[in-house]
Amino acid sequence: GLLGPNGAGKTTVLRMLMGLLLPSAGELRVYGHPVTPGAPVLSRIGSFVEGPGFLPHLSGARNLKLYWAATGRPAAYARLDEALEIAGLGAAVHRAVRTYSQGMRQRLAIAQAMLGLPDLLVLDEPTNGLDPPQIHAMRDVLRRYARDGRSVLVSSHLLAEVEQSCDHIVVMHRGRVVADGAVADIVAGGGQASFRVDDPERAAQVLGEARSVSGVEVDGQWVYAELNGTPRSEALGWLVRSGISVESVGPRRRLEDAFLQLVGEDTTP
Structure with missing residues (x-):
């Protein structure tokens, strides 16, 4: 989990993780590889950082296929069925996106980030706009994704949700890391x-x-x-x-x- 007050630098860090921004000093590495625009390691990262733009008249499945085609990677590498199973969209994936609830749109966005089953999933406010049952369902989705040894990095302002969902957190304040460790250790400390x-x-x-x-x-x-x-x-x-x-x-x-x-x-x- 990535936590911090508004303006702490959370979204900036996430954008650097995806190669969209370069650090003004130092170097950012993921799995031992430097992150720069177009770096090969970016293929191991899936992300959902800003509101997704889906074509409302197309089905969820068609939107995902078009997105993957735009990456230039072979269709067989998308592992679409596996991503959809983890996201739990069910039969709704064949309906037009304009018929989706907010919770279903969020699931579709997460499924898009999961395409190719990347080693690291980076999510900015994945439960934003969801009601409590939808938040609970989203938590289950993320746990299913991480179950096979993959990592999920979540930035959220819902502290209780982070406490239940994450096993490790980083707290930022004014552009600096002020705490980093297991949730239980940070909660217990002091x-x-x-x-x-x-x-x-x-x-x-x-x-x-x-x-x-x-x-x-x-x-x-x-x-x-x-x-x-x-x-x-x-x-x-x-x-x-x-x-x-x-x-x-x-x-x-x-x-x-x-x-x-x-x-x-x-x-x-």
């Missing part, structure tokens, strides 16, 4: 741990007695604490040895909390 217990007052007392722990709070059956570097597993051991039943343990923060801490609360993704 945040409070949460414990759901049967005796929250006793749990708060046990945690509060530890020299490394601060900021202990009780909220119903939940106890929150700043562990300040102490592993959650160690804090869990303290509670269990004190006879406290612990139902769940995890970070208190959501990705949104981590994002706001990294880039400031006066920004929007």
